[in-house]
Amino acid sequence: xxxxxxxxxxxxxxxxxxxxxxxxxxxxxxxxxxxxxxxxxxxxxxxxxxxxxxxxxxxxxxxxxxxxxxxxxxxxxxxxxxxxxxxxxxxxxxxxxxxxxxxxxxxxxxxxxxxxxxxxxxxxxxxxxxxxxxxxxxxxxxxxxxxxxxxxxxxxxxxxxxxxxxxxxxxxxxxxxxxxxxxxxxxxxxxxxxxxxxxxxxxxxxxxxxxxxxxxxxxxxxxxxxxxxxxxxxxxxxxxxxxxxxxxxxxxxxxxxxxxxxxxxxxxxxxxxxxxxxxxxxxxxxxxxxxxxxxxxxxxxxxxxxxxxxxxxxxxxxxxxxxxxxxxxxxxxxxxxxxxxxxxxxxxxxxxxxxxxxxxxxxxxxxxxxxxxxxxxxxxxxxxxxxxxxxxxxxxxxxxxxxxxxxxxxxxxxxxxxxxxxxxxxxxxxxxxxxxxxxxxxxxxxxxxxxxxxxxxxxxxxxxxxxxxxxxxxxxxxxxxxxxxxxxxxxxxxxxxxxxxxxxxxxxxxxxxxxxxxxxx
Amino acid sequence: xxxxxxxxxxxxxxxxxxxxxxxxxxxxxxxxxxxxxxxxxxxxxxxxxxxxxxxxxxxxxxxxxxxxxxxxxxxxxxxxxxxxxxxxxxxxxxxxxxxxxxxxxxxxxxxxxxxxxxxxxxxxxxxxxxxxxxxxxxxxxxxxxxxxxxxxxxxxxxxxxxxxxxxxxxxxxxxxxxxxxxxxxxxxxxxxxxxxxxxxxxxxxxxxxxxxxxxxxxxxxxxxxxxxxxxxxxxxxxxxxxxxxxxxxxxxxxxxxxxxxxxxxxxxxxxxxxxxxxxxxxxxxxxxxxxxxxxxxxxxxxxxxxxxxxxxxxxxxxxxxxxxxxxxxxxx
Numbered sequence: 001x002x003x004x005x006x007x008x009x010x011x012x013x014x015x016x017x018x019x020x021x022x023x024x025x026x027x028x029x030x031x032x033x034x035x036x037x038x039x040x041x042x043x044x045x046x047x048x049x050x051x052x053x054x055x056x057x058x059x060x061x062x063x064x065x066x067x068x069x070x071x072x073x074x075x076x077x078x079x080x081x082x083x084x085x086x087x088x089x090x091x092x093x094x095x096x097x098x099x100x101x102x103x104x105x106x107x108x109x110x111x112x113x114x115x116x117x118x119x120x121x122x123x124x125x126x127x128x129x130x131x132x133x134x135x136x137x138x139x140x141x142x143x144x145x146x147x148x149x150x151x152x153x154x155x156x157x158x159x160x161x162x163x164x165x166x167x168x169x170x171x172x173x174x175x176x177x178x179x180x181x182x183x184x185x186x187x188x189x190x191x192x193x194x195x196x197x198x199x200x201x202x203x204x205x206x207x208x209x210x211x212x213x214x215x216x217x218x219x220x221x222x223x224x225x226x227x228x229x230x231x232x233x234x235x236x237x238x239x240x241x242x243x244x245x246x247x248x249x250x251x252x253x254x255x256x257x258x259x260x261x262x263x264x265x266x267x268x269x270x271x272x273x274x275x276x277x278x279x280x281x282x283x284x285x286x287x288x289x290x291x292x293x294x295x296x297x298x299x300x301x302x303x304x305x306x307x308x309x310x311x312x313x314x315x316x317x318x319x320x321x322x323x324x325x326x327x328x329x330x331x332x333x334x335x336x337x338x339x340x341x342x343x344x345x346x347x348x349x350x351x352x353x354x355x356x357x358x359x360x361x362x363x364x365x366x367x368x369x370x371x372x373x374x375x376x377x378x379x380x381x382x383x384x385x386x387x388x389x390x391x392x393x394x395x396x397x398x399x400x401x402x403x404x405x406x407x408x409x410x411x412x413x414x415x416x417x418x419x420x421x422x423x424x425x426x427x428x429x430x431x432x433x434x435x436x437x438x439x440x441x442x443x444x445x446x447x448x449x450x451x452x453x454x455x456x457x458x459x460x461x462x463x464x465x466x467x468x469x470x471x472x473x474x475x476x477x478x479x480x481x482x483x484x485x486x487x488x489x490x491x492x493x494x495x496x497x498x499x500x501x502x503x504x505x506x507x508x509x510x511x512x513x514x515x516x517x518x519x520x521x
Numbered sequence: 522x523x524x525x526x527x528x529x530x531x532x533x534x535x536x537x538x539x540x541x542x543x544x545x546x547x548x549x550x551x552x553x554x555x556x557x558x559x560x561x562x563x564x565x566x567x568x569x570x571x572x573x574x575x576x577x578x579x580x581x582x583x584x585x586x587x588x589x590x591x592x593x594x595x596x597x598x599x600x601x602x603x604x605x606x607x608x609x610x611x612x613x614x615x616x617x618x619x620x621x622x623x624x625x626x627x628x629x630x631x632x633x634x635x636x637x638x639x640x641x642x643x644x645x646x647x648x649x650x651x652x653x654x655x656x657x658x659x660x661x662x663x664x665x666x667x668x669x670x671x672x673x674x675x676x677x678x679x680x681x682x683x684x685x686x687x688x689x690x691x692x693x694x695x696x697x698x699x700x701x702x703x704x705x706x707x708x709x710x711x712x713x714x715x716x717x718x719x720x721x722x723x724x725x726x727x728x729x730x731x732x733x734x735x736x737x738x739x740x741x742x743x744x745x746x747x748x749x750x751x752x753x754x755x756x757x758x759x760x761x762x763x764x765x766x767x768x769x770x771x772x773x774x775x776x777x778x779x780x781x782x783x784x785x786x787x788x789x790x791x792x793x794x795x796x797x798x799x800x801x802x803x804x805x806x807x808x809x810x811x812x813x814x815x816x817x818x819x820x821x822x823x824x825x826x827x828x829x830x831x832x833x834x835x836x837x838x839x840x841x842x843x844x845x846x847x848x849x850x851x852x853x
Contacts, residue, residue, distance in 0.1 A: 308740065332742040346740055349733040351799040356726055363723045364742035368751070370723050417741070 006069050008033040008198045009054065009085065009167050014063035016049055023049040026063070027224040029217050031167065036189060036199045038213035038230070040206075041242055042496070043294055043462040045219040047202045051169050054200070055087035056080030068166075086160030087169040090176075092152050096145035101125035103144055104159045128162045129154075132188055150181035157188065168192065170201040174208055175295055186212060204293040206235045206500045218242055236493075239500065243464065243492030250441060251469030252448035254488050259285045260472070263320065264456035265336075265425050267305065270314035274300040275480045278314070282425065282456045287447065289471030290460040291495050297480040298460045299341060302427045305458070306338040307331045318425070332361050334425075337418030341429035341460075343407070347414040350403035354395060355384040357402050357413050361421040387416040391446060408439030415446060426450060428459045432466065444470060464492045546793045546805040548812060555815040562822040569698045577702040578770070579814035581606070581688075581763035582784055584708060586792070586810035587715045587803050588759025589785040591752040594719075596732035596798030597653030599753060601642060601660035602760035602785060605635050606778025608668045609764025614678040614773040615671060621681040628684075632761050638664065639757025643750030657753075661782065668775060676773045688769015704766050711762060712807055715755070719803045728752055732798020787834055788813045790841045813837070 007030035016024040024046045031037050039047050052058045054065070056074030064071050067083055074080045077087070094103050101121050102109075110120040125140035134154045144152060153173065160168050174182050189199055189212060203209050209216060210230055218225040218241040225241045261284035270278040275297050282288055292298045303309040305316065307325040315322050318334045325331045328338070340346035349357050355375050362377060363370075375398065376383030384398050391412040395405060402413055411431070418426060431447065432440040447470065451457050461467045467474055474486040476498035484498040560567040566575065576583075585602055592599040609631050616627040638660060645656035686703055693700035719725035730738045731748045739745050760778070767777050792809030794801035816837075817830055 306740075327742075327744075328740050329742040329744060338740060340737075340740060345734075346736050349730050349737055349799070351733045351795070352726075352729055356729070360726075360730055360738070360741040360743065363726055364744075366723055368722070368724045368727070369718070371721055372723055372726060 005033055007031055007066070008068055009200075010066040011050070011054065012064050012066060014050075014053060014060045014065070016046075016053060016058060017061050022222050024053070024060075024219075025222045027219070027222075028063075029224065029227060031198045031200055032215075033166065033196045033198050034193050035214045036193055036201070036212050037215045037217065038209045039200065039202050039217045039219060040204075040209060040238060041219035042464065044221070045242070046222040047219055048171065049222075050219065051087060051171055051200070051202060054080075054167075055085055055169055057087070081163050081165070084164060084166040085169065086163055086165040086167070088153065088156045088160065088171065088173065090171045092156055094144045094152055094155060097143060099141045099143055100129075100138055100147075100155050101140040103155060104128060104162050124162070125158075128158045131161050132158045133184075133191070134158065148181075149176045150178070150184070153177070153185070154188075157192075165197070167198045167200065170199065172203060172295070173201055174203065174205060182208070204295070204500060206238070209238075210235065235500070236497070239493055239496045243496050252445050255285055255287070255451060255472045259452060261285045261454065264318070265305070265458075266317040266320075267311070268315045268317070270304060270311035270316065272300075272304055272309060272312045274309070275304055275311070278304070278311075278482055280475060280482065282458055284424065284454050284456050285451055286472045287451050287457040287459055287470055289467035289474045290458060290477060291462075291464065291467045291474055291499060292477030293499050294462070296477040296499065298462070298477055299429055300480070301477065302338060302429050302458070302460055305331070306336060306427060308338075329364060332421060333365060335421070335423050336425040337361070337421060337423035337427065339411075339414050339418060339426065339428045339431055341433060343410055343414060343434075347417075348402050348410055351401055353399045354388070354393070354402055354405075354413060355398045358384050358387060358416045358420050361417055365421070383420055384416075387419050390419070391416045392442065408435045408443075411435055411439070411443065412446075415443070419450075424454065425456045426458070428457065428461075430461055431459060432461075432463075464495060467495070468492065546802065546808070548792045548805050548808045551791070552808050552812040552815065555812055555819055558819050559815060559822060562819065566818070566822075573698060573702055573705060575814065575818060576708065576811070577704045579811050580702075580704040580708040581766045581770070582781065582788060582814060583807045583810040584711050584759050584766070585763040585781055585785045586788040586806045587712060588756040589782075590789045590792070590794055590801050590803055590806040591715075591719065591728060591755040592653070593786070593789050593794045593796065594725075594732045594798055594801040595728045595749055595752040596735065597646060597749065597752070598657060598786060598796075599642065599756040600654065600657040600782045601638060601664060602756055602763070603778040603780060603782040604661045604664035604668065605638055605757055605760035606764035606767055606781055607774075607776055608634065608664050608671075608778075609761050610680075610768040610773060610777040611668045611672050611676075611775055613684060613765070613768055614676070614680050617678070617681050617684060619678065619681065621683045624681055624684045628765065631765070632758065635757040635761035635764075636754055639754035640750060642757070643753035646753070647746035647749045657782075672775055676775050679773055680768055684765070685769035685772070688766040688771075690769070704770070707762065707766060711759070712803070715759075716803045718755075724748075724751065729799055729801075732800075734799070784813060784834065785810070787837055787841070791837065796842065 009031040011027055011029045014024055014027045027050065039050060041047050049058065053060055056077045056079055059073060065073065072083065104125055105121060109116045110124060111117055122140050126135060129135045129138055129140065132154050138147065138151050138154060144155065147155065173185060177185060193199055213230045215227055216230050216233065216238060217227040218238060220242055263281050264284045265282040267278050267280040278301060290298050290301060300309065304311045307327045307330050310326050316325055323334055349360065363372065373381050375381065375385055388398055393409050393412045393416065395409065402410055405413065428447065432443055435443065447457060447459065459470060468490065472488050474490050474495060475482055476484050476486065476495055478499055478501040483501060486494055556567065565571050589599055589602065612631055612634065613627055616630060617623045642657050642660055645651045646653045687707060688704055690703045691700040692703060695701040727743050727748050730741065730743055731745050735745050764778060771777055788810035789801065789806040790796060791812060792802065792805035794806055820830060820833065
C-alpha cells in the first residue's frame with residue numbers, strides 16, 4: 001500500500017554548505033509513510049546534516065523540502081515538530097530533573113484556571129505512554145534522571161507521538177541499548193509504521209539496518225550515492241557504495257620490513273567498561289592505524305593504553321615487561337605520548353607561552369621544586385628552539401601564547417610537546433582533524449619520520465584515506481572490540497566490513513567468533 | 522601573527538620598548554599614581570620611614586595575597602585564609618599563656634594547624650570535588666567557630682613581646698633609615714621564596730598549567746590533585762605568617778583576619794591574576810596588595826569614612842575583572 005502513496009517527506013536537490021566544506025551536495029530523497037528508511041555512510045558523509053535539515057535545525061542553502069506534497073521551510077525545530085516531524089538525537093533532549101509528564105508536555109501543559117491541570121497532565125501522559133507500550137514500565141511522575149537510557153528513549157518517542165508526528169527521525173537509536181531493549185524498540189518501530197508513520201534512522205549497525213529498514217540510502221562525502229530496497233541489496237553492496245574513493249592525497253612511503261623492530265607495546269586481553277578483550281602489538285618503527293566508526297571505542301583504546309581510563313583487566317607490556325599504567329604520568333614515564341583528538345580541550349594550555357606548553361610533560365616527570373630552564377632542560381637548554389624548528393611551528397616567538405596560533409600550528413606544538421619528552425611510543429588520535437591540507441601533509445610526514453627514527457606509532461583516524469595511506473598495519477574496531485586486522489594497503493571496503501561488524505558476504509550468517517556480539521547490540 | 526615565520530627575529534628598539542611597556546602589568550602604574558596621590562596629601566608618607574610604615578602595615582596582606590595567588594592561578598579560591606589568620610592570633614595568645622619561652626613551639630604548632638587546614642581544603646577540592654568556593658567557605662566558618670569556642674567568645678590572654686616583635690618590632694640601628702621593621706624583613710624573605718617557587722621552579726609552571734587546562738595538565742602527566750593541594754597548603758602557610766604579623770601589630774583580637782580573604786583576592790586580581798586560573802604573577806599580586814593598602818591610606822588622608830573603604834574595594838574588584846575581560850577580548 002505504501003508504494004501507491006505520495007512521499008510524506010521529500011528532500012529535493014538539497015545543498016548545505018559549512019565554512020570550507022559542502023556537507024550535502026544536491027541530495028534528493030523521498031521518504032514514504034509506513035516505512036523504515038535507514039541512512040548510512042561513513043563518518044562525515046553528511047548523515048547528521050541531513051537529519052538536522054529534515055528536522056528544521058538547519059535550513060538548506062539550496063533545494064527544497066516537501067511535506068505531504070507541499071513545499072515547507074522551517075526556521076526552528078519547533079516548527080518542524082508542530083508540522084509532525086520529530087527528531088530524537090543520540091543525546092536526548094530531556095530535562096533530567098523534571099518528571100516524565102513535564103518533559104513530554106513541556107510548554108504545552110494542559111491548564112485549568114491558569115494553572116497546570118495535574119490530573120489531566122497525568123491522564124494524557126499515561127495515554128501517550130500507552131501508545132509506546134511503556135505504561136507499565138514508566139510512571140508519568142518519575143523524574144527522567146531515574147530512568148534508564150532505553151526508558152528515556154521511550155519517553156522521547158512518546159513525546160514525538162504526543163505531537164502527532166508523522167515522521168520520526170532517530171540518530172543511532174540503538175547505540176546505547178542492550179539486546180532486549182533493542183527488541184522492544186524494534187517491536188515499537190514496527191507498531192509505529194503499521195500506523196502509517198515514517199521512521200528515518202541513522203545507524204552504523206548493519207544487522208539492524210537490514211532487520212528494520214525497508215529502504216536504505218547511502219551517503220558519501222555529502223553526495224547521495226543510492227537509495228536501495230533493503231531486500232534487494234546485500235551488506236557488501238551497501239559497503240561498496242559507502243566507500244570507494246580515489247587516494248588523491250600524497251602520503252609518505254610505508255615502512256620497509258627491515259625498518260620494523262621489536263615489539264614496543266603489547267596489550268593482552270585488555271578490558272574495561274567500554275572495551276572488551278583487546279589484544280594488540282605495536283612494534284618500533286611501525287605505524288599501526290586504528291579505524292572504526294564513531295562509538296567503536298577508538299579513542300577509548302588510546303585512553304586505556306595511556307592510563308586516562310585504564311584497562312581494568314588484562315595486561316600491558318612495554319618492551320616486553322609488564323607495566324601497570326593507571327595514570328597518564330605512568331605512561332609518560334614509560335616514554336609514551338598521546339596527541340589527543342580535541343586539541344583545545346585536551347592538548348594545549350592556551351594562556352601559556354609556547355615553550356611552557358612544549359615542556360609540560362618533561363617537567364611533569366621532574367621534581368616539583370626543581371629550577372626550570374626556560375627553553376629546555378639542563379641537558380638540552382635549547383630544546384624548545386630545536387623542536388620548534390623541527391616541527392616547523394610558525395610563530396613570532398617561543399614566548400607566544402599558543403591561543404594566538406592557528407590550528408595547524410597548535411597541533412604542531414602538541415606534537416613537539418611529546419617529542420620533548422623523547423617518546424618512543426606515540427599515540428595519535430585524529431592527528432589531522434580540522435587542519436588545512438598543507439599542514440596535514442606536513443604532519444603526515446612528521447609522523448612517518450618519527451616512525452623511521454624508531455618510534456612505535458598508533459594512529460587513530462576516522463578518515464579512511466588517512467588510515468590506508470599512512471598505516472603499515474590496520475586494526476579495525478567495532479563495538480569496543482578489535483574486529484580484525486588488515487595489512488598495509490587494505491581497501492576501504494575491507495575496512496568498512498570490519499568496522500560495521502559485518503564480515504564479507506555473510507548477509508545473514510552470524511560472523512564467528514563474534515556472533516554473540518552482533519546479536520548483543 | 523602566525524604568518525611571521527622567523528623566530529627570535531630582530532625587532533627595532535622602538536618596538537621592543539613599546540612591547541616591553543605593554544607587558545608591564547598596569548598595577549605598577551596604578552601603584553605609583555596612588556603613591557604620588559598620597560605624597561600630595563602628606564609628603565611625610567613618602568619619606569623612607571613613611572614608606573617603611575606603609576610596607577609594615579601592608580605586609581600581612583601582601584604575604585597573604587602572594588599565597589592566595591597560588592590558589593587562584595590553579596583555578597580556585599581560598600576563602601579560609603582570614604579565619605586561619607584569626608585562629609593564629611587566638612591560638613597564639615592562648616597557647617603562649619603569658620610565658621615568652623613558649624612562643625617558639627607555639628609558632629610551630631600554629632604552622633601545623635594552618636598546614637592541616639590547607640591540606641583539608643585541598644583534599645576537599647581535589648578528591649571530593651567540592652568547588653573551592655564552597656570548601657573554603659566551609660573551612661572559614663568551621664575555623665571561625667572553632668576560634669570563638671576556644672576563646673569562649675571574648676579575647677583572652679595577651680601576646681608576649683617576643684611574639685609581637687615580628688609584627689611591630691624594629692631592627693635598630695640601621696644606617697640611613699635608622700630602624701627597619703621586622704615585618705618588612707619577613708615580607709621580603711617570604712616574597713622572595715614565593716617568587717622563586719612560582720616563577721623559577723616547576724611548581725609554578727605546573728600550577729599555571731592546572732589552572733589553564735586541567736584536562737590537558739592531567740594528560741601531560743601533571744598530578745592535578747596534588748598540585749591543587751600544594752596550592753592550598755601554600756596559601757594556608759601565608760595565612761599563618763600574616764596572622765603572626767597581624768597579631769604583633771594589632772594585639773589579641775578574635776576577628777583579626779576577618780575580611781582579609783576578600784582583600785587578598787581583590788589584590789591578586791588587581792595584580793592581573795585571572796580568576797579562573799592560568800594567569801598570574803607573584804610580584805604583581807604583591808604590588809596589588811600594596812596598592813590596595815595605599816588606596817586605603819589615601820582615602821583616609823582624604824578624610825573619607827571607613828565604610829567607604831569596603832564600597833571602594835567592591836568597585837575595584839568589579840572594575841579590575843571587567844578591565845581584564847575587556848583587554849583579554851580586545852587582544853584576541
